[in-house]
Every structure is written in structure tokens, then in C-alpha cells.
């Protein structure tokens with residue numbers, strides 16, 4: 001498999017002392033401070049239908065390494081996110097020798113609980129669920145905030161918006177770029193309590209969440225992620241593990257509870273004829289670029305970014321934890337049929353999924369941008385980028401490129 005140039009690892013349990021993330025591959029000289037990261041973390045906590053924890057969990061971060069005087073050093077960036085909940089969990093999550101006061105032996109259907117208990121040989125679901133929890137996405141968002149800082153220097157900006165919650169969804173879009181929210185709309189999207197661009201739809205989504213909440217149930221849904229300003233030529237057609245759409249699909253699919261990823265119009269394309277499914281190519285003589293007014297292919301052709309916005313739809317299943325458990329499971333000790341244990345939970349986390357999907361998009365784009373433009377410092381990275389842009393579209397024919405002149 002292709003190695004990544006922008007890499008990160010996270011550590012930490014949901015109710016442990018802290019989460020930690022190490023980001024490696026960030027060039028030197030990029031401005032970075034705690035505020036940049038805090039802003040992204042605050043966006044992840046948004047959303048109607050989150051549980052009580054989101055109101056009091058503060059995501060207290062400290063940058064431990066890799067940054068000096070407000071700019072990156074090119075060395076690994078380590079960040080700690082303290083769990084402000086820790087004092088309540090200190091005993092149950094202690095690292096010292098001991099036993100749990102209450103083992104969770106009735107795994108939740110749809111969660112990692114049972115398969116994880118079987119795989120690792122545990123009788124307490126907490127040994128699995130603490131790490132499987134979507135709390136880990138807070139650490140990803142830190143890595144994503146750092147990736148966003150890097151790629152913003154070559155003009156890449158990423159947004160997301162919620163397009164469905166439960167059965168409430170936007171009308172199928174036909175990939176027209178003019179209909180999609182732009183980067184300037186992000187503030188408006190974040191101001192919506194469900195991060196939906198359409199206020200009427202947002203109201204229907206809130207009603208759907210209230211109804212599910214009343215029933216003690218949970219919901220899933222979809223977000224669209226859009227990256228603007230992506231240069232043509234990131235990723236490659238030459239190998240399965242260099243294709244940009246493949247890399248994005250893996251990254252999105254790795255988000256907790258995600259069950260589907262579509263690039264551009266995704267599965268809808270399968271029902272269209274070729275004559276209407278593909279994006280037309282136009283030459284814009286004023287700007288000397290090839291433009292596509294649509295993003296049906298999601299801005300990626302043959303695994304290569306095509307120069308327009310990159311769009312993807314990411315869908316998560318309903319949260320596996322139910323406020324009123326109503327589907328059957330088995331007690332792993334007695335083997336009796338039971339309802340699962342009760343855990344505090346959110347009703348829906350789709351608004352946060354948008355922010356986490358932006359994060360994964362930023363990390364993949366930072367990685368393929370570093371592959372294309374390289375550089376140990378931001379200056380080197382941006383000079384290489386500008387040089388590439390200067391020669392783009394003025395490339396001579398292949399024959400001239402190889403022999404210097406037409407034979």
C-alpha cells in the first residue's frame with residue numbers, strides 16, 4: 001500500500017483522562033495556534049439532538065510539540081484533549097489494578113460491543129465501547145484543523161452541510177454546481193441547529209429529531225462535503241492505491257457509524273444514461289481553464305482531481321445506543337435474551353458527521369497535495385504549487401514535451 005505523507009494517530013478512551021493525537025508530515029512554517037483548533041472542535045460539538053455531554057464537555061486542548069512561536073517546526077505535532085468528564089470516571093476507567101463496579105454484559109446491537117468482546121476476550125462491553133465511541137472524532141478534528149491550515153495556503157477550502165436526517169431529505173440534486181452552498185455560506189450552515197443550508201428543511205429535521213427523541217429512539221442521515229479550490233492533478237489513475245476517490249472513500253468510511261460513501265452523485269449515476277451522467281468540459285478563454293458546470297463525478301475523473309470542486313456524500317446509520325433499548329440482545333454471561341444495557345447517548349450526530357467528514361477530506365487532500373508539491377517548508381510547498389499552476393494548460397503536445405520540438 002502507498003505510504004501517507006500526512007499521517008496521524010489518535011489515542012484515548014471516551015471517558016479516559018484525555019485523547020491524544022500525533023500529526024506527522026506537516027511542513028515547517030505554517031501558522032498554527034490553539035484558537036485555530038478550538039474553533040473546529042467547537043463546530044464539531046454543534047447540533048440539535050446531541051446528548052447532555054456536549055453541553056458540558058469542553059475539549060480542553062494543549063499543543064505539546066511541533067509548534068514554536070505560533071508556527072509549525074516540521075516535527076511531529078502532539079496535541080492532548082483533556083476530558084473534562086474525567087473526575088466522574090476516574091475509578092471506573094482507572095489504569096491501576098482493579099475491577100469494574102458494574103460490568104456491561106448485554107451488548108448493544110449495531111455497536112462494536114459484541115464483536116469486540118469476542119475478538120479481544122472481554123466480558124465487559126466497556127472495554128470495547130470506550131474506544132469505539134465517536135468521542136475519538138474530537139482527536140481527528142484536531143488533525144483535520146492542522147491539515148486545513150496547510151491546504152488553505154494553496155487555496156483549498158472545505159465545507160459540509162446536512163442533506164438528510166432520518167426520512168427528511170433534500171430533493172435529489174443533479175450535480176449543478178450553482179445550486180451548492182459555497183465557502184461563504186459556511187457561517188450560515190453552522191448557525192443552523194442541524195447544519196442544514198435550507199431553513200425549511202432544517203425545521204422538518206428538528207421535528208424528526210424531537211419525535212425520535214420522544215420515542216427514545218435514534219436517527220442517522222447524510223452530509224455532503226465539498227472542497228473548493230482543489231487544483232487539477234491530485235491523486236492518480238495509475239494505481240488502485242493512488243486514486244483520490246479510493247483514498248477519500250476509505251477515509252470517510254472509517255468514521256464511526258458511516259455505512260455509505262458516494263463521490264459526486266454516486267449511486268444515482270447508475271440509473272442515468274451516459275449522455276446525461278457525465279460532466280461537460282468547457283474552455284474558459286478568459287481564465288484559460290477547462291471548466292465543468294456540474295460535479296456529477298464529484299470533481300474526480302480516473303482517480304485524479306479534475307480542477308473543479310470535489311463533492312462527496314457520507315451517510316451514517318442511526319446511533320446504535322438507544323435511550324429506550326427496544327431490540328433484543330443476549331447477556332454474554334447467562335445467554336438469556338435481554339434488552340441491551342442503557343448508556344447515555346445522543347439522538348443524532350449527523351451535524352457533527354459533517355465536520356468530521358471535512359476533517360477526513362482535509363487530511364486526504366493534505367496528503368495528496370504533499371505528494372504532488374512536496375516541500376519541508378511551507379515556502380517550498382507553495383513555490384512548487386505556483387510553478388505547477390504557471391505551466392498548467394500551457395503544456396506543449398506530448399511529442400514536444402519529450403523531444404523539445406515537433407519531429
Ligand code: EPS
Nearest residue numbers: 051053054132133134135138344345346
Ligand atoms: C458516544 C456517546 C456519548 C456522546 C459521545 C459519543 O457520550 P457519553 O456516553 O459520554 O454521553 O456524547 O460523543 C462525544 C463525547 C463526543 O465528543 O463526540 C458514543 O457512544 O459513541
